Amino acid sequence: MIEIRRILSQVEDIHHEFGPVAAVAPRRGWIAAVLTNPFARRYVADILPMMEALNPVGLDMAHRLRASMDVPVERIEAYGKGAIVGSAGELEHGALWHVPGGYAMRELLGWKGDRAAYARGEGEKKTGQPGNALAIVPSTKKVGAPGTTLDVPLTHINASYVRSHFDAVEVRVPGAPAPDELVFILAMSTGARVHARVGGLKAADIAQWDGLR
Amino acid sequence: MAARIRKLIVQVDETLREMNHAVEPPTRRALAMAVIENPCAGRYVENLDELVAIGEELGGLLGRRCVEALGIAPAQAQSYGKAAIVGEAGELEHAAAILHPKMGATLRAAVEKGAALVPSAKKRGGLGTAIDVPLGHKDAAFVRSHFDAIEARVSDAPRANEIVVAIAVTDSGRPLARVGGLKASEIKGEDGLR
Numbered sequence: 001m002i003e004i005r006r007i008l009s010q011v012e013d014i015h016h017e018f019g020p021v022a023a024v025a026p027r028r029g030w031i032a033a034v035l036t037n038p039f040a041r042r043y044v045a046d047i048l049p050m051m052e053a054l055n056p057v058g059l060d061m062a063h064r065l066r067a068s069m070d071v072p073v074e075r076i077e078a079y080g081k082g083a084i085v086g087s088a089g090e091l092e093h094g095a096l097w098h099v100p101g102g103y104a105m106r107e108l109l110g111w112k113g114d115r116a117a118y119a120r121g122e123g124e125k126k127t128g129q130p131g132n133a134l135a136i137v138p139s140t141k142k143v144g145a146p147g148t149t150l151d152v153p154l155t156h157i158n159a160s161y162v163r164s165h166f167d168a169v170e171v172r173v174p175g176a177p178a179p180d181e182l183v184f185i186l187a188m189s190t191g192a193r194v195h196a197r198v199g200g201l202k203a204a205d206i207a208q209w210d211g212l213r
Numbered sequence: 214m215a216a217r218i219r220k221l222i223v224q225v226d227e228t229l230r231e232m233n234h235a236v237e238p239p240t241r242r243a244l245a246m247a248v249i250e251n252p253c254a255g256r257y258v259e260n261l262d263e264l265v266a267i268g269e270e271l272g273g274l275l276g277r278r279c280v281e282a283l284g285i286a287p288a289q290a291q292s293y294g295k296a297a298i299v300g301e302a303g304e305l306e307h308a309a310a311i312l313h314p315k316m317g318a319t320l321r322a323a324v325e326k327g328a329a330l331v332p333s334a335k336k337r338g339g340l341g342t343a344i345d346v347p348l349g350h351k352d353a354a355f356v357r358s359h360f361d362a363i364e365a366r367v368s369d370a371p372r373a374n375e376i377v378v379a380i381a382v383t384d385s386g387r388p389l390a391r392v393g394g395l396k397a398s399e400i401k402g403e404d405g406l407r
Contacts, residue, residue, distance in 0.1 A: 005230040011282075012222040025221075036230075068225065068282070149368070170368040174343075 001053045006034040009068045019195040030187040031065040040088040040180035051096045058104030078165045082152040082185040083141040086177035094141035097184045102137035109133040134211040135160045152187045163200025164192035216267040217250040231388040240385035243279035254302040254374035264310035272316035276323030279382035290324035292359040292383045296334040296346040300371035308335035328405040329354040346381045352402035357394025358386035
């Protein structure tokens with residue numbers, strides 16, 4: 001069911017955006033895997049087996065992305081994910097990525113929850129411990145032609161409301177997705193926007209450890 | 214003068230399957246891009262030495278970044294190419310000053326040898342403009358399996374007074390190359406052509 005055709009990754013160091021040069025440039029990275037869409041060109045009612053089959057793909061991509069960013073997991077402060085479905089597929093095929101993509105990154109970053117419970121649609125008990133990827137992984141998805149761009153949102157890994165970390169990174173795979181392909185994306189970054197200064201909740205002030213604030 | 218770099222971006226593009234055939238080993242192409250300030254933007258500057266020096270610096274920096282991203286020894290690099298996108302307040306000749314006089318030498322040091330011409334492309338463009346960076350075998354320009362191109366694009370660059378400078382390095386040719394011609398295994402690699 002899983003056939004990976006291509007893997008593309010990008011790492012970006014942002015030294016400045018016409019303001020003071022950052023002492024340590026924020027690093028943003030993304031990885032995109034181009035897979036065959038086994039459900040292309042017809043309606044398939046039960047697509048859940050692929051969600052299960054995507055688990056190792058998500059873990060592998062999360063590890064590869066961390067490796068290409070070349071930073072320890074402790075430095076990853078924001079994450080996001082996305083999917084682009086080729087024109088012979090359905091938006092719902094992109095939704096298969098929510099569990100395997102999001103939980104792969106969260107587990108890499110130290111999350112200790114019950115992935116199986118989440119996959120069943122059950123809520124999770126937050127541990128109340130700092131620093132273990134408590135926040136939801138924001139996402140976008142679309143159906144698109146080869147070379148379609150997708151803006152993948154990024155938010156803080158422990159508290160979705162941290163304003164300095166609201167960001168998005170544009171992902172585009174030249175030549176993909178073909179009609180019968182899926183592009184699954186993970187994105188991570190080491191910090192806030194390079195010149196973040198619009199107030200709101202700061203990462204240093206996260207207090208509730210409920211994934212939100 | 215050193216390049217004033219706003220962003221450095223490194224991409225790796227790996228193809229494992231094409232047209233339902235396994236690609237073994239997978240083809241891998243690295244692309245490194247620097248978004249720099251154009252010190253000559255907005256006016257006519259006769260002497261472009263400053264940009265020539267920037268080209269010399271970036272040839273080494275971006276070439277090394279590509280080799281590192283591929284995780285290979287420099288000698289394992291197989292093909293290369295370079296390109297620049299000049300922002301609206303710059304001149305096509307600014308791209309030429311970066312790409313042509315001195316970039317090649319430092320790039321070749323990063324990939325070892327490099328007897329062949331480094332194929333190039335240049336254009337003026339706005340934010341998110343894409344440029345197809347041509348690729349050719351680094352030691353023999355006529356190796357047909359390695360004629361290729363990789364698209365370079367930075368969503369928020371170049372601003373009017375910026376230049377996007379791109380270098381691509383691969384450790385392989387096209388995924389399922391089968392249109393004949395000179396093979397990489399047959400080259401002498403001395404004259405840069407065959």
